[in-house]
Amino acid sequence: MKKAAILVAGGKGTRMGGPVSKQYLPIGGKPVLMHTLEVFSKVDPDIYLILVLPEEDFSFWKKLCQEFNFDLPHQIVGGGNSRFQSVRNGLNALPFESGLVAIHDGVRPFVSLHVVNLSFEEAARSGSAIAVVPLKDSIRKVTEDGKSTFQERQLFRLVQTPQTFQISKIKQAFEVTELPQFTDDATVYEHKGWEVSLIPGNAENIKITTPEDLEYAEFLLSRKK
Numbered sequence: 001m002k003k004a005a006i007l008v009a010g011g012k013g014t015r016m017g018g019p020v021s022k023q024y025l026p027i028g029g030k031p032v033l034m035h036t037l038e039v040f041s042k043v044d045p046d047i048y049l050i051l052v053l054p055e056e057d058f059s060f061w062k063k064l065c066q067e068f069n070f071d072l073p074h075q076i077v078g079g080g081n082s083r084f085q086s087v088r089n090g091l092n093a094l095p096f097e098s099g100l101v102a103i104h105d106g107v108r109p110f111v112s113l114h115v116v117n118l119s120f121e122e123a124a125r126s127g128s129a130i131a132v133v134p135l136k137d138s139i140r141k142v143t144e145d146g147k148s149t150f151q152e153r154q155l156f157r158l159v160q161t162p163q164t165f166q167i168s169k170i171k172q173a174f175e176v177t178e179l180p181q182f183t184d185d186a187t188v189y190e191h192k193g194w195e196v197s198l199i200p201g202n203a204e205n206i207k208i209t210t211p212e213d214l215e216y217a218e219f220l221l222s223r224k225k
């Protein structure tokens with residue numbers, strides 16, 4: 001079965017701040033996105049890779065690729081104003097209509113090979129695979145009047161990417177008007193009336209979001225060496 005991965009990196013990284021968007025910042029001496037692309041290529045050297053970037057960053061990215069001698073084949077696609085729109089642009093650029101596609105945040109470079117492999121296996125079996133991890137802390141639900149109530153953390157999961165799907169189904173699901181609850185791809189798939197399958201993610205698969213995440217990222221890379 002044909003495999004593709006869409007790495008979305010069309011955001012501005014406002015919570016990270018700084019002059020250069022987080023997806024291009026170096027960790028272990030190399031831009032975040034190059035680490036992420038390499039993971040998917042290691043899973044399957046024949047995988048079709050799409051990288052979604054803000055159009056105004058295309059030439060900057062090409063320069064980075066030259067500077068770092070980064071020659072992994074990938075197609076660049078222009079992003080949209082929201083993650084939903086960036087994913088949809090990536091889906092529309094897929095060169096085949098059947099097979100499997102892993103949709104992954106470009107800023108999650110520490111996804112394990114095992115999780116990506118598992119996501120393809122589960123999506124081939126059931127149509128979808130959403131990586132999730134259990135919570136470590138206790139949680140409480142807060143209300144506007146300032147009250148809070150205990151919640152059973154065993155009933156909740158933190159949602160990661162990859163979110164992997166059969167291409168024909170996820171393309172159909174994305175033929176919809178964008179809604180505020182579409183914070184990931186699972187919610188779009190479910191809106192179509194289809195149930196998602198969960199798979200265990202990996203704890204290191206953080207979404208690099210704020211400056212302290214970069215320090216943790218350097219630590220995780222130093223452990224790999």
Ligand SMILES: Nc1ccn([C@@H]2O[C@H](COP(=O)(O)OP(=O)(O)OP(=O)(O)O)[C@@H](O)[C@H]2O)c(=O)n1
Nearest residue numbers: 008009010011012013014015081082083086106
């Ligand atoms: N219009 C957008 C917005 C987000 N993303 C991507 O979706 C992933 C998860 O989003 P997030 O971490 O929120 O990234 P940003 O939107 O860049 O960050 P912020 O919300 O701090 O601005 C990132 O890889 C980001 O680049 C995207 O492709 N297109």
Ligand SMILES: C[C@](O)(CO)[C@H](O)COP(=O)(O)O
Nearest residue numbers: 083105159160161183184207
């Ligand atoms: C897709 C995602 O990474 C799953 O946790 C998340 O929903 C993206 O949310 P963000 O607030 O746009 O970073």
